[in-house]
Amino acid sequence: MRRRQIYEGKAKIIYEGPEPGTVVQYFKDDATAFNNQKKGTITGKGVLNNRISEYLMTRLESIGIPTHFVRRLNMREQLVREVEIVPIEVVVRNIAAGTLVKRLGLEEGARLPRSIVEYYYKNDELGDPLVSEEHITAFGWANTQDLDEMLQYALRINDFLCGLFLGVGLKLVDFKLEFGRLWEDEEMRIVLADEISPDSCRIWDVATDKKLDKDRFRRDLGEVEEAYQEVARRLGVLPEAGPIDIKGPRLMQ
Incomplete structure (x- = not known):
């Protein structure tokens, strides 16, 4: 069944969620700058941003910051509360x-x-x-x-x-x-x-x-893709780590 698209922004598409009060956030590889005057693609950006954002939102929840994040669904999508x-x-x-x-x-x-x-x-x-x-x-x-x-x-x-x-x-x-x-x-x-x-x-x-x-x-x-990968690597959330295994940050020596 095709999901209903609610909104498309510069970096994400929002779809109707599987249950009431939720939406699905899809991370695109599209990149924009200078209020949309410059446009391009950063290969794999959506996958990395999905992982990085999941990790940081989860850590913030653990210190008592309420967020809309529910869980990551796959490489490019996460389930979030509708706000x-x-x-x-x-x-x-x-x-x-x-x-x-x-x-x-x-x-x-x-x-x-x-x-x-x-x-x-x-x-x-x-x-x-x-x-x-x-x-x-x-x-x-x-x-x-x-x-x-x-x-x-x-x-x-x-x-x-x-x-x-x-x-x-x-x-x-x-x-x-x-x-x-x-x-x-x-x-x-x-x-x-x-x-x-x-x-x-x-x-x-x-x-x-x-x-x-x-x-x-x-x-x-x-080296745009490499920069995003480096942030994910240092936080320990590069997709190569496996779909389930979201490790914590590794201390730099």
Whole structure:
């Protein structure tokens, strides 16, 4: 039986789930940058991002961060709870990179005085503009309580992932999170949604500052597939490890 497609984004397709309250998230190899102006394919990216996101979501669940993740179904698909996506991207920055460098004239790679959290309005036509808490609450994209929860989760996720990546010789430069409203028995709670992968994070090697994320595609640096594979290898989740065996990260000597 052919499943009904609900939505197709730049990196994923969402299908109707096998049971009520669920959807299937399919990871594509398509790659886009600069608000869809640059398009291409990163061979095997969908398989790697599925594994990496599964692993990181599961680890975050283990420290009490609620997520939409249920289980991985196969190489490219995972079952997730159906949520109402909050139209705000939460970006956490630890090191100067990307648009922050251009906007504020900072030197790429400079460590920020402290982690900075930014909000962007999810709207492709407008290029996902930077917005303030005032905009978010005034236009009803999220209320103050939702925003407080999203901020607290984002900071906890940052602390945890920074330590996790550092343990395998990686630097978490910055990353984007999306949250959703999960409705259960008339009660709503905010949960982490979407994915966490080299598509949504800037990840550098600790020793060399080599970029191991989508910036390699954005900037035509080459070795894009290899960079994604390296992140998966260090986290111990390369598909070659076997479909069931999701190992933890290996410490770098």
